[in-house]
Amino acid sequence: MNKNLRWKxxxxxxxxxxxxxxxxxxxxxxxxxxxLKGGVHLIMRVQTDAALRIETDTSAERLxxxxxIAAVQYTSLEVSSPTEFAVEGIEDDQAFxxxxxxxxxxFSRSEGVGSYTYTMRPxxxxxxxxxxxxxxxxxIERRVNELGVAEPIVARQGAADQILVQLPGVTDxxxxxxxxxxxxxxxxxxxxxxxxxxxxxxxxxxxxVVPPDMELVSGAEDVAATGGGTPGTVYYLVRRVAPVTGxxxxxSRPTLDENNLPAVSFTFNQxxxxxxxxxxxxxIGRGLAVMLDNRVFTAPIIQSRIADEGRxxxxxxxxxxxxxxxxxxxxxxxxxxxxxxxxxxGPTLGRESIEAGVTASLxxxxxxxxxxxxxxxxxxxxxxxxxxxxxxxxxxxxxxLGATLTLPGIAGFILTIxxxxxxxxxxxxxxxxxxxxxxxxxxxxxxxxxxxxxxxVDTHVASLISAMFLFQFGTGxxxxxxxxxxxxxxxxxxTAVFVSRTMFELVLSRRPQQQAQVLSI
Amino acid sequence: MQIFTNTSYNFTRWRWQAAAVSLxxxxxGISVIVSRGGLxxxxxxxxxxxxxxxxxxxxxxxQVRQAVGPIPGEExxxxxxDAQDREWLIRLALTDAVEDGFSIDQGSQQILNxxxxxxxxxxxxxxxxxxxxxxxxxxxxxxxxATLASxxxxxxxxxxxxxxxxxxGAVAAVFHDVIVTVAFLVFFGYDLSLNIVAALLTxxxxxxxxxxVIFDRVRENMRSRRRDPLDDVVNLSVNQTLSRTVITxxxxxxxVLALYLFGGEVLRGFAFTMLVGVVSGTYSTVFIxxxxxxxxxxxxxxxxxxxxAAARQEAKARPKRKTRGxxxx
Numbered sequence: 001m002n003k004n005l006r007w008k009x010x011x012x013x014x015x016x017x018x019x020x021x022x023x024x025x026x027x028x029x030x031x032x033x034x035x036l037k038g039g040v041h042l043i044m045r046v047q048t049d050a051a052l053r054i055e056t057d058t059s060a061e062r063l064x065x066x067x068x069i070a071a072v073q074y075t076s077l078e079v080s081s082p083t084e085f086a087v088e089g090i091e092d093d094q095a096f097x098x099x100x101x102x103x104x105x106x107f108s109r110s111e112g113v114g115s116y117t118y119t120m121r122p123x124x125x126x127x128x129x130x131x132x133x134x135x136x137x138x139x140i141e142r143r144v145n146e147l148g149v150a151e152p153i154v155a156r157q158g159a160a161d162q163i164l165v166q167l168p169g170v171t172d173x174x175x176x177x178x179x180x181x182x183x184x185x186x187x188x189x190x191x192x193x194x195x196x197x198x199x200x201x202x203x204x205x206x207x208x209v210v211p212p213d214m215e216l217v218s219g220a221e222d223v224a225a226t227g228g229g230t231p232g233t234v235y236y237l238v239r240r241v242a243p244v245t246g247x248x249x250x251x252s253r254p255t256l257d258e259n260n261l262p263a264v265s266f267t268f269n270q271x272x273x274x275x276x277x278x279x280x281x282x283x284i285g286r287g288l289a290v291m292l293d294n295r296v297f298t299a300p301i302i303q304s305r306i307a308d309e310g311r312x313x314x315x316x317x318x319x320x321x322x323x324x325x326x327x328x329x330x331x332x333x334x335x336x337x338x339x340x341x342x343x344x345x346g347p348t349l350g351r352e353s354i355e356a357g358v359t360a361s362l363x364x365x366x367x368x369x370x371x372x373x374x375x376x377x378x379x380x381x382x383x384x385x386x387x388x389x390x391x392x393x394x395x396x397x398x399x400x401l402g403a404t405l406t407l408p409g410i411a412g413f414i415l416t417i418x419x420x421x422x423x424x425x426x427x428x429x430x431x432x433x434x435x436x437x438x439x440x441x442x443x444x445x446x447x448x449x450x451x452x453x454x455x456x457v458d459t460h461v462a463s464l465i466s467a468m469f470l471f472q473f474g475t476g477x478x479x480x481x482x483x484x485x486x487x488x489x490x491x492x493x494x495t496a497v498f499v500s501r502t503m504f505e506l507v508l509s510r511r512p513q514q515q516a517q518v519l520s521i
Numbered sequence: 522m523q524i525f526t527n528t529s530y531n532f533t534r535w536r537w538q539a540a541a542v543s544l545x546x547x548x549x550g551i552s553v554i555v556s557r558g559g560l561x562x563x564x565x566x567x568x569x570x571x572x573x574x575x576x577x578x579x580x581x582x583x584q585v586r587q588a589v590g591p592i593p594g595e596e597x598x599x600x601x602x603d604a605q606d607r608e609w610l611i612r613l614a615l616t617d618a619v620e621d622g623f624s625i626d627q628g629s630q631q632i633l634n635x636x637x638x639x640x641x642x643x644x645x646x647x648x649x650x651x652x653x654x655x656x657x658x659x660x661x662x663x664x665x666x667a668t669l670a671s672x673x674x675x676x677x678x679x680x681x682x683x684x685x686x687x688x689x690g691a692v693a694a695v696f697h698d699v700i701v702t703v704a705f706l707v708f709f710g711y712d713l714s715l716n717i718v719a720a721l722l723t724x725x726x727x728x729x730x731x732x733x734v735i736f737d738r739v740r741e742n743m744r745s746r747r748r749d750p751l752d753d754v755v756n757l758s759v760n761q762t763l764s765r766t767v768i769t770x771x772x773x774x775x776x777v778l779a780l781y782l783f784g785g786e787v788l789r790g791f792a793f794t795m796l797v798g799v800v801s802g803t804y805s806t807v808f809i810x811x812x813x814x815x816x817x818x819x820x821x822x823x824x825x826x827x828x829x830a831a832a833r834q835e836a837k838a839r840p841k842r843k844t845r846g847x848x849x850x
Contacts, residue, residue, distance in 0.1 A: 344649040364777075
């Protein structure tokens with residue numbers, strides 16, 4: 001055996017050893033996709049419009065306040081779209097422009113007759129939208145981590161406002177969606193009037209016009225407030241501006257209220273505590289609305305100065321209290337979310353799929369091996385070895401890269417077997433042809449490999465091109481297929497050409513007699 | 522053991538007949554697609570809901586159908602997998618009132634409530650897929666772009682490595698395979714899903730792979746047989762690679778058959794697509810890709826009189842000149 005050959009064999013054996021070491025034991029080291037393991041796959045969209053609307057609303061409110069303070073007259077100030085508001089009936093243009101100068105950084109202004117329309121600058125709008133999506137992603141990541149899901153994926157994908165969430169092993173979709181998708185915006189606002197038993201009653205109290213600094217919100221059913229008997233939704237008129245919100249929270253945890261019912265308690269950070277202390281001190285004896293996502297949960301009367309702690313009570317189950325404290329702890333989403341796509345695979349179907357996929361792969365492999373050995377006899381061993389080495393490199397690389405094995409990925413294994421067979425057959429058939437020209441075994445083997453080399457390169461490059469686009473196009477499972485196919489193709493160039501050739505050389509070096517029977521092709 | 526030894530079937534002579542057969546298939550395929558009102562896209566592309574449940578006792582299709590009947594919109598009820606598994610797939614098309622907050626799961630709730638309410642045996646929810654219209658349209662577009670872009674990239678590669686007429690031949694063969702395969706899918710009632718599009722993309726890869734093997738041989742033979750007309754060279758090349766073509770297609774076909782038979786319900790559509798595609802891809806390489814390459818090539822006219830069969834044999838026995846790919850070793 002010459003030195004060159006020995007080094008090749010050492011290289012091949014170490015590649016095999018490294019691969020096997022990477023994926024063994026496969027149960028632990030190979031990641032299974034959602035379709036095999038079971039789990040939830042969600043594509044969510046951040047309602048960036050809502051985030052822009054909040055900015056526009058705030059700016060409009062600020063302008064209204066400033067105009068009121070400066071006593072500038074106008075007839076109306078209305079938000080007309082998520083990125084636009086208009087002021088009409090301005091009498092003193094000079095004074096208005098002086099007061100409204102602040103809005104110009106975010107909005108561009110177009111002038112009408114005694115009116116101005118403010119439109120959010122496009123670069124600011126896209127920046128705000130981008131921030132909202134990034135913030136939503138971070139919030140969802142925190143929530144998913146708190147849920148304790150192993151190997152979750154939270155990633156931006158597709159269109160700019162979409163977020164992909166994959167939760168392997170999670171099967172309670174509804175709870176997962178509730179936790180991930182809940183806006184969880186906590187606001188503490190002053191109750192101006194209420195509770196009212198109906199919307200009409202509330203409107204009557206303000207003679208059908210809600211004052212600009214107040215808003216009408218619905219509350220949880222409160223039997224006491226509606227005067228016994230009929231449980232129903234109640235309504236409150238609350239101050240628009242919230243002195244403290246969920247952003248001022250330090251932490252929150254599930255707890256029990258005085259009746260031993262599940263509740264959620266929270267504490268403020270230093271800044272929030274200071275503001276809340278001041279606010280409660282000034283408003284002793286009035287109602288404090290504890291609002292979550294624009295709905296009043298409780299509205300206790302402020303008895304004394306409260307510094308740093310609050311509590312949300314309501315008719316929670318233990319689980320609900322736990323989940324609510326989780327979402328409060330991890331912060332509010334910057335905007336509501338839509339679910340665009342949802343796929344859930346139960347653990348049973350996943351297990352069945354694995355069994356079926358593995359059976360099919362092994363069945364296909366067995367068929368191919370039997371055929372190759374029948375057709376090429378001893379030389380067929382060569383092909384079988386190179387295919388098996390290819391599969392172990394494939395598994396090893398997948399484990400090493402942390403790639404996910406999906407059901408279409410298993411199909412990728414089968415295709416890799418097919419490609420491996422193809423390359424070997426190409427080479428063997430070519431060697432056979434070269435033998436027919438009576439050159440001698442060694443020359444025929446060399447010529448066979450050399451001539452087929454560029455064919456193999458061309459076919460593999462073409463397949464890699466389609467795998468690349470497949471990866472680009474695909475979501476979860478299909479990406480798994482593209483990944484498997486790509487690694488399989490690359491490994492095949494090594495095994496079908498290098499490993500197989502080394503084996504030929506090994507056989508020929510042991511049997512120097514140059515006879516075609518050595519190969520039994 | 523030899524399958525084919527020194528065959529000399531005249532494949533290229535049959536190319537017009539083959540083209541006619543393919544044309545019949547393609548036209549039949551397109552008319553099947555048109556007659557059924559366009560491509561039958563699954564929920565991945567059209568949006569909608571699929572719920573798969575497993576009952577713990579036998580139920581009949583009528584029972585399931587009746588249970589979900591009252592749900593607005595059109596329902597599809599199918600046995601999923603073997604009858605003994607008692608698994609059923611229920612599909613709802615996209616309704617109007619979706620994409621508003623969490624309500625896209627409304628359809629699946631309706632299905633589950635309907636089955637529970639109908640007094641059927643108790644069941645387990647195996648899987649649930651809900652695709653909204655935004656994603657559906659998005660996937661449709663991306664699927665189309667990915668297929669076209671990958672074909673274009675492959676065509677550029679073949680042009681670069683071979684010549685333009687070969688690239689056109691390969692791409693025509695791929696279009697042929699995709700249309701024929703889709704026609705079979707429509708005919709056998711499969712809906713286009715993500716997995717099936719993946720299989721179609723795989724077929725484009727496979728078909729091109731097959732074509733390149735023969736083109737590579739044609740290129741090599743063109744160097745040693747400068748005086749032969751292209752169709753003779755192509756014919757020789759197809760014959761020389763015939764063993765390989767049959768063995769590879771055969772083993773791939775049987776591996777995919779194993780996938781079709783034992784791969785489970787989820788992969789059945791994928792495997793079926795591959796089965797049809799492998800057969801079509803092999804056929805199109807021999808008859809479509811080569812035929813178009815010959816027809817479009819300017820070098821079709823023989824530069825000298827066509828050599829006799831004896832001369833051809835002699836040429837074959839001559840030691841071949843070193844090709845571009847042959848490394849000195």
